[in-house]
Amino acid sequence: MLRLRHDRRSTGARGAAIVDFVLVLVVLVPLVLGILQVSLVLLVRNTLAAAAADGARYAATAGRGEADGAARTRDQIAGAISGRFAQDVSARTVLVDGAPTVVVTVRASVPALGLGGPGVDIQVAGHAVEEEQ
Template identity: 60%
Template sequence: MGGRRPRGRRGRAGGERGAAVVDFVLVLVILVPLVLGVLQVGLVLHVRNTLASAAAEGARVAAAQDGTAAQGAAYARSLIDGAVSGEFAGDIDVRQVVIGGRPTVEVVIEADVPALGLGGPSVHVEVSGHAVKEPE
């Protein structure tokens, strides 16, 4: 009679065979960098907040009545090592400054947060913490 019947599974859907794989790859091309970007931002913020807290605590230790710059740096380094990694505690600078006419201890910590996934440059983070020096 006049019409041909499709054989087996062929028919209108037969031309779309394998389209799901292509769609999956196209979605992954957008989704993977997006997820890695969100993770990178989260990692940088976590490291920055940890370093800022360690700098403030290190400044408080160094500004104590019997505290020294070395004790403040060592305390900040131990906090960083316990929270993230010791590699972020490489560059710690403790110095005496005057803020508002008062002697103050300043702790500055610099670190590079490595890039995730697709490579690229690391993110440089610099934070500081201050504490008023206690009289001796």
């Protein structure tokens, strides 16, 4: 006849796995959420910078103006991520070393994990030297 032996040492460690899991989870969840937030901010920042540069190049071509560059930037942003990031787009012409240069500036706020709450404010600019006619 087979006798099962009850070991007293195993009864004390029965809940240890749950406690270990919770302790690891308390550290791991904020770390993963932080990485996701940084990734979201970098994605939005890079997209806004690319759209601003494209809008500046578009506005700097012969026959185009600042309004055309700002509109192109808004369209690029709305097509790539979301139109809510294209609310504050401005374009102006400045002189850089005597050359007329179009500067397209985009300001946006990236909410926490894209859901809402306190956001990260981003400002990017794209520059392009105007073509001569």
